[in-house]
Amino acid sequence: MVTLQTQQEQAESVEKLDRQIIVILDFGSQYSELIARRIRETQVYSEVLSYRTTAEQIQEIAPKGIILSGGPSSVYGDRAPHCDPKIWSLGIPILGVCYGMQLMVQQLGGGVEQSERGEYGKASLVIDDPTDLLTNVNDGTTMWMSHGDSVTHLPDGFEVLAHTDNTPSAAIAHHEKKLYGVQFHPEVVHSIGGQALIRNFVYHICNCEPTWTxxxxxxxxxxxxxxxxxxxxxxxxxxxxxxxxxxxxxxxxxxxxxxxxxxxxxxxxxxxxxxxxxxxxxxxxxxxxxxxxxxxxxxxxxxxxxxxxxxxxxxxxxxxxxxxxxxxxxxxxxxxxxxxxxxxxxxxxxxxxxxxxxxxxxxxxxxxxxxxxxxxxxxxxxxxxxxxxxxxxxxxxxxxxxxxxxxxKRHPFPGPGLAIRILGEVTEERLDILRDADLIVRQEINRNGVYNDFWQAFAVLLPIRSVGVMGDQRTYAYPIVLRFVSSEDGMTADWSRAPYDLLETISNRIVNEVKGVNRVVYDITSKPPGTIEWE
CATH class of the missing domain: 3.40.50.620 (HUPs)
Incomplete structure (x- = not known):
C-alpha cells in the first residue's frame, strides 16, 4: 500500500539526512515550502514537517533551528492548530513567521487580537534594533504582509525589533532564549530584505554551516x-x-x-x-x-x-x-x-x-x-x-x-500532458489541434532565442467556439490560449511580458496554419490566484 509519509516516518527520514537541518513546522500556509527553499538557497538543508510533530521527535532529529510557518487560522480560534508547547524549552533557536509568531506570543503569555486594520501586501519596515535577526536588513526595506490579527502585548523577556505603520510589533525577539518572530513573510520574493533575514537566522543565530550542496x-x-x-x-x-x-x-x-x-x-x-x-x-x-x-x-x-x-x-x-x-x-x-x-x-x-x-x-x-x-x-x-x-x-x-x-533547460511538462491543456473533454481532433499550435509556440520562442526567458510557455485549447472571418467566410472555431510565465520554483509565478512582435507572429501562424482555430488570446494571470496549468 502506498500512503503519504506519516508523522513518524517524516521524522525518521529527516534523521537520515545531513545533521545541518532547519525544521519547518507547517501550520497550513500554501507557501511553507518557500521557506524551505529559501533556506536551501543558503546551502543548508531544510524540511517541512507537520505542526503536530512532538518536541521529543524534534529532539531526535536534532535540528539547528525551527521555523513556525504562517497559516490561515487565528490563534484564538476554537480549532486553531497549536504546536507542542514543550518546543519553547528545547534550547533550539525558533523563528515564528506570521501565524507562527502569533502562536509563539500566545503560548508564552502575550496577547493576540483581531486588528482594526489588516495589513496585506507591501509594507515599509522601520527597524528599531538593527542587530541579530535584522543585521544587514536596510531600514525602510519592503516586506510582504498578509495578516488580519496582530500582537497586542509581548510575553515577558521579548522586545520589538521592527514595526510598520499598521503593526507596532512587526519583528520581535527574546535574545537570551533565541526566540524570534516576524509578522511579515520573508520567504516571498516581494520581501526585499527577506533573504538577508533568513541568512541571519540560519548562520548567525542557528550557527549552521553550508553543507547542502x-x-x-x-x-x-x-x-x-x-x-x-x-x-x-x-x-x-x-x-x-x-x-x-x-x-x-x-x-x-x-x-x-x-x-x-x-x-x-x-x-x-x-x-x-x-x-x-x-x-x-x-x-x-x-x-x-x-x-x-x-x-x-x-x-x-x-x-x-x-x-x-x-x-x-x-x-x-x-x-x-x-x-x-x-x-x-x-x-x-x-x-x-x-x-x-x-x-x-x-x-x-x-x-x-x-x-x-x-x-x-x-x-x-x-x-x-x-x-x-x-x-x-x-x-x-x-x-x-x-x-x-x-x-x-x-x-x-x-x-x-x-x-x-x-x-x-527544458520547460516543465505535466505528467498528464496535453490532456490537462485541453479543457473539458479530450478528443483526437482537439489533441491534433493543440499539438500543432504548441509546436508553433516552441518553434517561435526558439527561433527568437527567448526559450530560456520563460519558466513555461505553452498553448491551451478551450472547449468553446467563437465566430471569426477567414477569406470573407464565417468561421466557427476554437480559441487557443497562450500561457507564458516566469517563476523560480513553480510554487508562485508571474505572467511573462512577452514581446508583442513574438506574440503577433505566433498568433498569425496559429490561425493560418492550424485548422480549427480562429482566435488566439494571452493569459495575464499570476499564480496565485491562478495556477500555471489551466487544469
Missing part, C-alpha cells in the same frame, strides 16, 4: 538508492522531462542494469516528442528504453470526462495499470521509480488533517498523477529520490551528473 545530495542519494534497492530491479516511469531524465541518470549511475526505463506513450505528448525521446536515450545516453504504445487505452479511459481532477486520477490509475501489466512481461520488478518533486507532494497532499475534527489546515490544489492518483493496492514499492527537491535543485543535480542543456 549538489555534490552532497548526489552522493547521499546514490548511497540511499543502493541501500534501499539492493539486488532488486527497478522500473522507471520515463517521460523525457528534466525530472525523470535526471532520475534515470541518477539511478543508472547507482544501480546500472538493474534499472529498466519504460516510456508509455499515452497519446498526450507534444508533437514528435516520443520519437525524439527514444532516439536521445538510445543513441546519445546509451540507456535502453522500453517503448509502450498505449494511446488508445488512455484516450478511452478519459472519454467524456470533463472534470480536471477526475481526468488526472484516471490518467494516474491508467499509468499504474500499464506499468503493472508491462512489468509482468519485462519483470519481475520490486520498485517503481518516479520523478516526484516537492511541489508535487505539496499540491497533492491533504496535509495537516486534524485527527479529531477531520478539518484540513492546508488546502489541496490539484492531484498529480504520480502522487494523488496512486491506487491503494499499488503492487510496487516506490523509489523517489527527488521527492525532497525543488525544480531548480533538480536542474543543478542533472547538470552535475552530465545531462545536456537540451534536457536540463
Amino acid at each position: 549538489t555534490a552532497a545530495f548526489v552522493e547521499q542519494a546514490t548511497r540511499e538508492i543502493r541501500a534501499k534497492v539492493g539486488d532488486k530491479r527497478v522500473l522507471l516511469a520515463l517521460s523525457g522531462g528534466v525530472d525523470s531524465s535526471t532520475l534515470a541518470f541518477l539511478l543508472h549511475q547507482a544501480i546500472g542494469d538493474k534499472l529498466t526505463c519504460m516510456f508509455i506513450d499515452q497519446g498526450f505528448m507534444r508533437k514528435l516528442e516520443p520519437e525524439r525521446l527514444i532516439k536521445l536515450f538510445h543513441e546519445q545516453f546509451h540507456i535502453p528504453v522500453q517503448y509502450v504504445n498505449a494511446r488508445d487505452r488512455f484516450l478511452a479511459a478519459i472519454a467524456g470526462v470533463t472534470d480536471p481532477e477526475e481526468k488526472r486520477k484516471r490518467i494516474g490509475h491508467e499509468f499504474i495499470s500499464v506499468f503493472e501489466e508491462e512489468s509482468k512481461r519485462l519483470g519481475p520488478f520490486d520498485y517503481l521509480a518516479q520523478g516526484t518533486l516537492y511541489p508535487d507532494v505539496i499540491e497533492s497532499a491533504d496535509t495537516n488533517v486534524d485527527p479529531k475534527t477531520g478539518d484540513r489546515v492546508a488546502v489541496k490544489i490539484k492531484s498529480h498523477h504520480n502522487v494523488g492518483g496512486l491506487p491503494k493496492d499499488l503492487r510496487f514499492k516506490l523509489v523517489e529520490p527527488l521527492r525532497k527537491l525543488f525544480k531548480d535543485e533538480v536542474r543543478r543535480v542533472g547538470t552535475s551528473i552530465g545531462l545536456p542543456d537540451e534536457i536540463i
Whole structure:
C-alpha cells in the first residue's frame, strides 16, 4: 500500500539526512515550502514537517533551528492548530513567521487580537534594533504582509525589533532564549530584505554551516538508492522531462542494469516528442528504453470526462495499470521509480488533517498523477529520490551528473500532458489541434532565442467556439490560449511580458496554419490566484 509519509516516518527520514537541518513546522500556509527553499538557497538543508510533530521527535532529529510557518487560522480560534508547547524549552533557536509568531506570543503569555486594520501586501519596515535577526536588513526595506490579527502585548523577556505603520510589533525577539518572530513573510520574493533575514537566522543565530550542496545530495542519494534497492530491479516511469531524465541518470549511475526505463506513450505528448525521446536515450545516453504504445487505452479511459481532477486520477490509475501489466512481461520488478518533486507532494497532499475534527489546515490544489492518483493496492514499492527537491535543485543535480542543456533547460511538462491543456473533454481532433499550435509556440520562442526567458510557455485549447472571418467566410472555431510565465520554483509565478512582435507572429501562424482555430488570446494571470496549468 502506498500512503503519504506519516508523522513518524517524516521524522525518521529527516534523521537520515545531513545533521545541518532547519525544521519547518507547517501550520497550513500554501507557501511553507518557500521557506524551505529559501533556506536551501543558503546551502543548508531544510524540511517541512507537520505542526503536530512532538518536541521529543524534534529532539531526535536534532535540528539547528525551527521555523513556525504562517497559516490561515487565528490563534484564538476554537480549532486553531497549536504546536507542542514543550518546543519553547528545547534550547533550539525558533523563528515564528506570521501565524507562527502569533502562536509563539500566545503560548508564552502575550496577547493576540483581531486588528482594526489588516495589513496585506507591501509594507515599509522601520527597524528599531538593527542587530541579530535584522543585521544587514536596510531600514525602510519592503516586506510582504498578509495578516488580519496582530500582537497586542509581548510575553515577558521579548522586545520589538521592527514595526510598520499598521503593526507596532512587526519583528520581535527574546535574545537570551533565541526566540524570534516576524509578522511579515520573508520567504516571498516581494520581501526585499527577506533573504538577508533568513541568512541571519540560519548562520548567525542557528550557527549552521553550508553543507547542502549538489555534490552532497548526489552522493547521499546514490548511497540511499543502493541501500534501499539492493539486488532488486527497478522500473522507471520515463517521460523525457528534466525530472525523470535526471532520475534515470541518477539511478543508472547507482544501480546500472538493474534499472529498466519504460516510456508509455499515452497519446498526450507534444508533437514528435516520443520519437525524439527514444532516439536521445538510445543513441546519445546509451540507456535502453522500453517503448509502450498505449494511446488508445488512455484516450478511452478519459472519454467524456470533463472534470480536471477526475481526468488526472484516471490518467494516474491508467499509468499504474500499464506499468503493472508491462512489468509482468519485462519483470519481475520490486520498485517503481518516479520523478516526484516537492511541489508535487505539496499540491497533492491533504496535509495537516486534524485527527479529531477531520478539518484540513492546508488546502489541496490539484492531484498529480504520480502522487494523488496512486491506487491503494499499488503492487510496487516506490523509489523517489527527488521527492525532497525543488525544480531548480533538480536542474543543478542533472547538470552535475552530465545531462545536456537540451534536457536540463527544458520547460516543465505535466505528467498528464496535453490532456490537462485541453479543457473539458479530450478528443483526437482537439489533441491534433493543440499539438500543432504548441509546436508553433516552441518553434517561435526558439527561433527568437527567448526559450530560456520563460519558466513555461505553452498553448491551451478551450472547449468553446467563437465566430471569426477567414477569406470573407464565417468561421466557427476554437480559441487557443497562450500561457507564458516566469517563476523560480513553480510554487508562485508571474505572467511573462512577452514581446508583442513574438506574440503577433505566433498568433498569425496559429490561425493560418492550424485548422480549427480562429482566435488566439494571452493569459495575464499570476499564480496565485491562478495556477500555471489551466487544469
